[in-house]
Amino acid sequence: MRLGVCGWPVAHSRSPQMHNAALAQLGLTQWRYQRLPLPPHLFEATVRALPQAGFRGVNVTIPHKEAALQLADEATETAKAIGAANTLTFENGVIHADNTDATGFLTSLKTSAYDKTALVLGAGGSARAVIYALKQAGVDELRIWNRTEAKAHALAEEFNATVSDETADIIVNCTSVGLHDPGDTFKELPLSADELGAGCTVVDMVYRHGGTLLLNAAKANGAEVVDGLEILVAQGAASLERWTGRTAPDQAMREAVADIAT
Ligand code: NDP
Known part of the structure; x- marks a missing residue:
């Protein structure tokens, strides 16, 4: 076979x-x-x-x-x-x-999304699967940020979410930022390392040997982290x-x- x-x-x-x-x-x-x-x-x-x-x-x-x-x-x-x-x-x-990307995301999350707030960064293919999964899991408020804002608005309308970069209980990087130049992560995404602390779950769809800058910063600040791998x-x-x-x-x-x- x-x-x-x-x-x-x-x-x-x-x-x-x-x-x-x-x-x-x-x-x-x-x-x-x-x-x-x-x-x-x-x-x-x-x-x-x-x-x-x-x-x-x-x-x-x-x-x-x-x-x-x-x-x-x-x-x-x-x-x-x-x-x-x-x-x-x-x-x-x-x-x-x-589409097992949605199931895969929820299985890996290790925390319930029910009644929580979530911020999804990105509006491409992986963001669609993550947004759908979070909605299915009963997230209370879903925020979407994207570099090209029009795409964030279209997704927000489709999935009943808001366009915002306000931090949240669950933060998911669904952009490709961090893949090629990890040093640019905090310049290109609307996040600062000190927002990613205890009580927050940070997920990075991107994976790198040794972890991404985003996940390493979140881990150092006491956040729960989920690796793209x-x-x-x-x-x-x-x-x-x-x-x-x-x-x-x-x-x-x-x-x-x-x-x-x-
Ligand atoms: P898409 O090409 O569909 O979307 C890419 C997203 O990244 C868009 O929202 C784009 O914004 C944003 N983006 C790209 N460059 C920048 C930048 N410099 N600054 C800000 N935003 C940027 O890709 P996918 O959604 O399929 O994949 C996204 C990432 O997730 C990839 O790195 C991929 O490898 C990873 N991935 C991991 C999976 C896993 O199993 N762990 C599964 C699927 C994907 P804009 O709309 O403005 O262009």
Whole structure:
């Protein structure tokens, strides 16, 4: 059985190491997970051909998540509400779409979002999944900030949130700030390190070897922190369970991705 991740580019993805470690741990020796670099114009035709090539399913990443939902024959309510899919499963001639980014985020949060305030930074694909998840978890007040403000307004209207950079109980960085130049984090985001203290949960979707500047500052100030790698593992575990019907060995998956330096 074959699995994979479709993206453009996809060379940086840690999903193959993570899933192949999980498949080995489960003793699924006939299964293999691989990178599938696909430019947008080849995405749909290639995905439709995958079942015949022995694929059980694929993860989908930038820039194909919306197209993945559109080509699917059926989709979960979560994928439909987010407007994007990161997991496709091929079943009896049917393409099924799900979005495990939302589940992965909530599983990793380790604190209840119920009745809390939340500030989401960013208005791209991962922000949509996080906003949907926080709403599902019963967050009391949701604030959205984005560099391009019009996108924050559009999301706020869609998800009944407010456009604001006021700090909150739960702060989630869904921008790519910190990925390339960690030193710029507190210049580019409307946060100061001293706002991130005890009683606050700080989540960074971005992951870096040794932790991001944002998470390291939050941790030093006594905040609860959730690393982007945890979310990567949790979304991957949910996808793997969908394809194999087995409980994902999340510790083996965590170790496989933690070993890779960026
Ligand atoms: P998108 O491209 O959809 O969105 C990018 C977001 O980052 C936009 O809101 C954009 O703002 C903002 N942004 C980019 N550069 C800057 C900057 N210099 N200053 C302020 N804001 C900026 O990406 P995704 O939402 O898919 O991913 C965001 C990050 O999350 C990526 O780094 C990705 O690697 C990570 N990620 C991690 C996952 C995990 O499992 N841990 C899963 C998915 C993503 P604007 O609208 O103004 O351009």
